[in-house]
Amino acid sequence: MITTDGTPNLPGWIDLGSPDPDASAEFYGTVFGWSSEAMTNDQAPEDDPDQGRYLMLSKDGGTVGGIGALQDPSAKSAWTVYVRVPDIEATIGSCESLGGSVRAPRMQVGSEGFLAQLTDPSGAEFALWQPEGFTGLGRACQDDSLLWVELYTQDPEAAKRFYGGLFGWQTEAYTMPEGTYDMWTTNPGVGTDAFGGMMQISPEMPVQQETWVPYFMVADTDATLARTVAAGGSVLMPATDAAPGRLAALADPFGARFNLLKPAPTM
Template identity: 75%
Template sequence: MITTSNTPNLPGWLDLGSPDPAASAAFYRKVFGWTSEAAAGDEQNEDMGEYLLLSKDGKVVAGLGGLQSAKEQSEWTVYVRVPDIDAAAQTAASLGGAVRAPAMKVGSEGSLAQLTDATGAKFALWQPGEFTGFGRACEDDSLLWIELYTRDTAAAKRFYGEVFGWQTEAYSMPEGAYDMWTTNPGVGTDAFGGMMQISPDMPIQTELWVPYFMVADTDATIARALEAGGEVLMPAVDAPPGRLAALTDQFGAHFNLLKPAPM
C-alpha cells in the first residue's frame, strides 16, 4: 500500500503541473479542503519556480507548481522513491524509457528526475534527503491508489518490474480483468496501484498515470468538484473496491475518487 514511511521503490510523492497554480490550489481547497503554502528554503529551485505544498490537517499530501512550457498538459505526476536515482534512471533508459529531465538536487530535501516509461507514460523519481514524501496517505482526502492507463500492458509489466521490482496480480471485475501493482502477490495490503488497458470507449486515450484520492463521500466530493469548475468523466458507481468516479479539474488534469467498501 502507499505509505508515509520512507519505503524504497514505492510511490512516495505526487505533484500537479498547472498553468495557474493559485487557481489550482483554490480548486483543490474547495474539493478536498487542502491548504497550500510555498515550500520553504531548500525546497525552492530557480529552474522549477515557486512550488506549493498542499496539506490536509497539517500533513502534506502533494505538491503544486507551474508548467514548464505552454505546450504541456496539466496533469498529476507520480514520484517513486528510489535509493539511487542515477541507477534507476539508467535502468529505465536501458529498457526503452526516456529521461526527460536528469537528476537534479533540490537543496537538502532530496533529488528528482523526470522520466517517461517504455509505453509513453510520464512519471518521476525521488531520492529522499530530508524530505521523504507524503505526510498523509491512505486516509480521507489523500492519495490511496495509482493507476496506469496504457495500450501495452506487457511492456509496462516488464518495464516497472525491472526498474522497481514491481509485480502484478490479476483482479477480477464485472467489466473484465484488471492488473494490480504489488510488491507481494497474494497479500492484498501490499497492492498500491493498478493498470488499465486503453480501449476506444475510455475517456482517457493516452498513456497516463492517474491518482485515486480516498474520500468519505464520493458523491459529495463530485458535487464540490463540479461547483469548483471540474468535469466528471465517469459518474460515481459502486464496484468491488468501493464507490468510485473519474474527474478532471478545471485545467483538465485527471484524478479519480474512491470511498473504499467496508471491510
C-alpha cells in the same frame, strides 16, 4: 499499499503541473479541504522571486502533494506520480536500458533530495524521488489523500516488463464482474501490499493516452464530485459502484485528471 514510512520503490509523492498554481490550490482546497503553503526558492533571481515557486499541499498537518507552474507553456496540466528510490542515478540508468527515456535529469532540490523525470517506453510520464531531508507524503490512504495510482496503457505486457525490471513490481489479477484487473504489488497474495493498478485503454474510456492517474480516498464520492463540479471541474465518469467501492473519474478546471474512491467495507 502506499505508505508514509519511506519504503523504497513505491509511489511516495505526487505533484501537479498547473498553468495557474494558485487557482489550482484554491480548486483542490474546495474539493478536498487541502491547505497550501508556498515554499521559498533561495536561488530565484531578485527580479523574478516567484521563479520555481512551489506550493506544498496538506490536510490536517500531513503533506498530500505539491503544485508547481508548468515550465512549458504548451504542456498539458497533469498530476505526476513520483516513485521513491534509494539511488536515483542507478534507476535512471536502468530506465534507459529498459527502453524508457529521461525528460529531466537528476536535479538536487536544496537539502530535501533529488528528483528526475522519466517516460516509460509506451509514453507514460512519471518521476523519481531520492529523499534526503524530505521523504514525501505525510498523509496517505486516509480520506482526502492519495490511495492508489493507476496506469492507463495500450500494452499491459510491456508495462509489466518495464516496471518489473525498474522497480521490482509484480502484478496480481483482481477479478471483478466487469472482468480482470491487474494490480501492482510488491508481494502477490497479500492484498495490503497492492498500491496501484493497470487498465488497458479501450475506445470507451475517458483516458486515451498513456498516463498515470491518482486516486484520492474520500468519505463520500458523490459529495466530493459535487464540490468538484461546483468549483469548475468536470466529470469524466460519474459516481459508480464497483467491487473496490464507489468511484468516479474527474478533471480539474485545467484538465488534470484524478479519480475518487470511497473503498468498500471489505477493502
